[in-house]
Amino acid sequence: MSDTQEHREEPDLPYDVFAKACPSRCTLENVTGRWGALTLGALHEGSLRFNELRRRVDGVSEKMLSQTLHALERDGLVHREAQPTNPPRVDYELTPVGREVAARLLELIHCVEGRMDDVLAARTAYDAHRA
Amino acid sequence: MSDTQEHREEPDLPYDVFAKACPSRCTLENVTGRWGALTLGALHEGSLRFNELRRRVDGVSEKMLSQTLHALERDGLVHREAQPTNPPRVDYELTPVGREVAARLLELIHCVEGRMDDVLAARTAYDAHRA
Numbered sequence: 001m002s003d004t005q006e007h008r009e010e011p012d013l014p015y016d017v018f019a020k021a022c023p024s025r026c027t028l029e030n031v032t033g034r035w036g037a038l039t040l041g042a043l044h045e046g047s048l049r050f051n052e053l054r055r056r057v058d059g060v061s062e063k064m065l066s067q068t069l070h071a072l073e074r075d076g077l078v079h080r081e082a083q084p085t086n087p088p089r090v091d092y093e094l095t096p097v098g099r100e101v102a103a104r105l106l107e108l109i110h111c112v113e114g115r116m117d118d119v120l121a122a123r124t125a126y127d128a129h130r131a
Numbered sequence: 132m133s134d135t136q137e138h139r140e141e142p143d144l145p146y147d148v149f150a151k152a153c154p155s156r157c158t159l160e161n162v163t164g165r166w167g168a169l170t171l172g173a174l175h176e177g178s179l180r181f182n183e184l185r186r187r188v189d190g191v192s193e194k195m196l197s198q199t200l201h202a203l204e205r206d207g208l209v210h211r212e213a214q215p216t217n218p219p220r221v222d223y224e225l226t227p228v229g230r231e232v233a234a235r236l237l238e239l240i241h242c243v244e245g246r247m248d249d250v251l252a253a254r255t256a257y258d259a260h261r262a
Contacts, residue, residue, distance in 0.1 A: 016244065018188065024244050034160060037148075077253075101242055104235070104239040105239055108232070109159060113148060114146075
């Protein structure tokens with residue numbers, strides 16, 4: 001439509017994480033942040049309660065997990081279901097959009113895990129070169 | 132081999148980002164961090180010089196881009212090529228492992244960009260519910 005749009009690589013997508021002001025950059029950061037990525041990855045295995053999630057995402061504090069879940073819930077990636085029981089029980093699960101995103105994220109995670117031998121060899125070589 | 136390994140979901144992978152002490156967690160953070168993700172994404176389009184990268188990764192400071200490139204180079208994902216010219220010219224490009232990782236990352240980025248209408252609608256609903 002406009003000149004600007006002709007230069008875009010994917011002209012049918014109005015969002016671009018490379019642009020500082022694009023809201024997709026914030027969502028990408030919620031998805032790939034230190035705890036966001038592990039939380040989405042954990043929930044891809046099925047719905048979990050808060051404390052189950054906290055055990056699965058090794059090292060996360062209660063506060064950080066709570067903040068992470070709020071951000072993912074606000075972006076519509078995680079659904080929070082409070083059961084009217086006593087004591088109250090809260091389950092977290094991925095929404096359909098959250099499942100799509102988490103699936104891509106897990107492919108990335110598995111790719112990184114599968115290449116760690118190369119990564120660690122590169123690190124050793126890099127550090128030796130600079131020692 | 133061991134009891135522990137029998138309980139793993141992918142017994143042939145010795146690395147697990149969910150484990151706090153696993154080195155793959157650090158690499159995942161280098162790959163998905165605020166600037167790491169955009170730097171890998173930009174270099175997936177081809178090799179770039181420092182200032183070209185800085186323009187492409189809108190909003191990054193010189194210091195942060197430099198730190199990001201060092202971490203990615205140390206992990207063997209980015210190759211730094213200094214040309215013996217005057218003034219010196221430095222090109223950055225993805226290694227073969229970096230290309231694999233960046234390809235998965237771009238699939239995730241495109242998935243997020245493609246779902247931003249849903250994400251923004253979810254945010255509006257979330258904020259309205261809490262206002």
